[in-house]
Amino acid sequence: MFDIFLQIDSTAIVMVAEGAKSESLWTLLMKGGPVMVPLIALFGAVVYFFIERLMVIRKASLMEDQFMTQIRSFILQGDLAGAKTYAKNSHHPIARMIDKGLQRVGKPIDSIEKSMDNVGKLEMYQLEKNLTILSVAARIAPLFGFVGTIIGLVMLLKEFATISNPSISQIADAMYVKLITSATGLITGMIAFMGHSYLDTQINRLANKMEAASNEFIDMLQEPVK
16 A cells, blocks of 8 residues: 555656646646636735835835934924924825824824824824735635645546546546645745735834834923023
8 A cells, every 4th residue: 555655656746747847837727727716816916915015115114314313403493394394395104293293283292192193003004004915815825725626636536436447647647736726825825924924024113113203202392492
């Protein structure tokens, strides 16, 4: 029995190698059956939304090195108009949050902090938009793959039931083809999971910068004006 399994494995490896040489990747994927259609569409969605979110997050992370230093200089000099103009001309989440705080100068500190927090939450929502698609894809892609393999194996067993003595090469060829959906689903799920984790880390870093900037701004307002 062990020798038979070894023979099946070796035959499958040889056939996969030969198939890789003679078949294109697209042809090989299409052998996985109808389930490959949603899997390929899911893979395309993962790649698209990862790139789209990455560009948005990187753009939001671009901030002048001296932004908070300039804001501090304006505030300590009592030039709120200059600080507002500078913040409005800087297009990133921290600038928009600081601009909101500048508009509330003169009101209680709690009111200023609350208004800035609201802007910060809105900015975080914009950054996290569509990120859940990657999270969902990481969960359902492997399931789609396994379902495709199970359906393929059921159909395969039904087909072999009509054959009196199927050869080992026939079994190996059919088996590796049916496992294509599982492999595609797992690969898609892994890419989606890693993409989601990376983007989530970048968003958390930006959130920490926004919180630090908010605290620094509140401290500025409580420093004596020159």
